[in-house]
Amino acid sequence: MNGSTDGPGQNVNAAILRTLREASGSSVSGAELALRIGVPRAAVWTHIDELRELGYDIQASPHLGYQLVSVPDILNADDLQSLTQPAVRVIGREIRVLHETKSTNDIVGALARNGSPEGCVVFAESQTHGRGRLSRKWISPAGKGLWFSILLRPRLPPQSVTRLTITAAVGLARGIRRATGLTSEIKWPNDLLIRGRKVAGILTEMSAETDKIHHIALGIGINVNFARDDFPPALRATATSLSIAAGHTWPRAQLAADLLTELDRTYAQMDGPGFEIIADEWESACSTLGQSVSIQTGNRTVTGRAESLDSDGALLVRSQYGHLDRILGGDVTQSAAEP
Numbered sequence: 001m002n003g004s005t006d007g008p009g010q011n012v013n014a015a016i017l018r019t020l021r022e023a024s025g026s027s028v029s030g031a032e033l034a035l036r037i038g039v040p041r042a043a044v045w046t047h048i049d050e051l052r053e054l055g056y057d058i059q060a061s062p063h064l065g066y067q068l069v070s071v072p073d074i075l076n077a078d079d080l081q082s083l084t085q086p087a088v089r090v091i092g093r094e095i096r097v098l099h100e101t102k103s104t105n106d107i108v109g110a111l112a113r114n115g116s117p118e119g120c121v122v123f124a125e126s127q128t129h130g131r132g133r134l135s136r137k138w139i140s141p142a143g144k145g146l147w148f149s150i151l152l153r154p155r156l157p158p159q160s161v162t163r164l165t166i167t168a169a170v171g172l173a174r175g176i177r178r179a180t181g182l183t184s185e186i187k188w189p190n191d192l193l194i195r196g197r198k199v200a201g202i203l204t205e206m207s208a209e210t211d212k213i214h215h216i217a218l219g220i221g222i223n224v225n226f227a228r229d230d231f232p233p234a235l236r237a238t239a240t241s242l243s244i245a246a247g248h249t250w251p252r253a254q255l256a257a258d259l260l261t262e263l264d265r266t267y268a269q270m271d272g273p274g275f276e277i278i279a280d281e282w283e284s285a286c287s288t289l290g291q292s293v294s295i296q297t298g299n300r301t302v303t304g305r306a307e308s309l310d311s312d313g314a315l316l317v318r319s320q321y322g323h324l325d326r327i328l329g330g331d332v333t334q335s336a337a338e339p
């Protein structure tokens with residue numbers, strides 16, 4: 001596992017990358033790096049070699065020192081840490097990156113059961129059994145997206161967990177807008193769409209007793225650098241990516257860091273009155289509200305007009321008979337816009 005908490009050496013890499021980035025294109029001498037990071041100069045060389053092996057282009061000139069020329073399109077825990085720190089409150093306190101795994105939600109579930117702290121994030125370059133809700137398949141090939149899960153222990157009653165999915169959707173939409181300038185719509189409760197096609201999905205898996213949440217594995221999948229033909233034929237009409245929407249690819253590490261920062265900020269806002277701001281933003285980004293919907297929830301289907309969100313994040317649907325149905329989770333088919 002490539003993790004920024006795997007030993008002191010790992011954090012030296014993070015500190016080197018942060019210092020070189022802060023120099024924004026100028027060189028930093030080996031002596032200054034050693035002094036700033038608090039390690040001997042020989043250690044700086046060793047770590048710079050390690051980073052070069054990973055593909056970071058760090059040039060050295062005898063008089064001036066080191067300069068970060070380019071970074072590879074890989075996810076590296078130290079680099080992600082160097083891009084997100086020191087602003088992190090909760091989300092991103094600890095970051096791990098796996099080359100390949102079945103599902104990052106499984107890894108976070110296991111970390112949670114072993115007592116890992118809230119805010120730990122696990123990315124995988126690819127997932128072999130990435131999943132959506134109801135065990136549906138989530139395609140997660142290497143190099144094309146960001147597939148990650150966040151360990152959370154919110155102080156919410158289990159029946160209010162939809163708040164978290166909504167907070168995550170708003171945080172993600174904010175993050176995408178901030179990092180790329182692209183605006184996404186939210187389809188209740190967990191899809192992010194750009195021009196009507198799915199660009200990201202959220203999977204909230206909870207371990208709880210009747211009145212207490214033990215932990216949540218908040219899984220997020222974002223299609224970043226897929227070209228249209230990279231999607232399997234069955235998804236081509238419904239899926240999109242940030243690169244398709246923008247017309248160019250995106251550096252995934254910087255994007256990942258920007259998204260974590262925004263998710264962290266939004267999560268901090270979720271408790272108490274802050275949720276109203278999130279809910280308002282959600283309502284204005286939500287393409288589901290005002291629509292005629294048909295929602296499959298458990299073994300019943302609710303049809304009507306999606307009216308609003310309640311204080312717990314449930315969707316309020318006005319049936320054709322006039323009564324309000326409160327829906328906590330389900331699959332929405334948006335039939336048609338209301339006149």
Ligand code: BT5
Pocket residue numbers: 102103104105127129130131132133134136137138139140146147148149190191198199200201202203219220221222223235238239240
């Ligand atoms: C979701 O489920 O949208 C939640 C997806 C969560 C994925 C993340 S990745 C990291 C973490 N680890 C995991 O194993 N999962 C999470 P749902 O609303 O059920 O949508 C699933 C449906 O979306 C599938 O049945 C497909 O139709 C479609 N789909 C699959 N892969 C897709 C992709 N990459 N982009 C767009 N649509 C996709």
